[in-house]
Amino acid sequence: MEGTMQQGSASGKPGLRKPVFIKVDQLKPGTNGHTLIVKVISSDMVLQKGRSVSHHLRQTRIAECLVGDQTGAIVFTARNEQVDLMKPGTTVILRNAKIDMFKGSMRLAVDKWGRVEATDPANFIVKEDNNLSLVEYELVNVVADE
Secondary structure (H helix, E strand, C coil), rough: CCCCCCCCCCCEEEECCCEEEECCCCCCCCCEEEEEEEEEEEEEEEEECCCCCCCCCCEEEEEEEEEEEEEEEEEEECHHHHHHCCCCCCEEEEEEEEEEEECEEEEEECCCEEEEEECCCCCCCCCCCEEEHHHCCCCCCCHHHH
């Protein structure tokens, strides 16, 4: 089956798509696969449970972090080891991020298929007055005319 392999590198691995970096103000509800460079503005632990209750359960930590770039800001939900990277002032690359809806507003998240990695400090100023997580969306069922 020679013809079924994707265009790849000389090592025979399938070719990786070059990431397309987008800006915060391009994020829309129900979308995923985003790659962005953002600066962490704040980080608040909202849930911490685990080891004290049971030794065989992994500790669960969730923090809500305000992140952004020069176009806007959004709340990023950091889980477990992601929490350690999300320190205020840090610049991170979010790979394969998705938009979750929480109480009608957008939250950015990275699940097991994505990655959060620290990078060199960005030289932009976060546009905090355009916080996309403060925009409330309403789920509307659209009935198609037949």
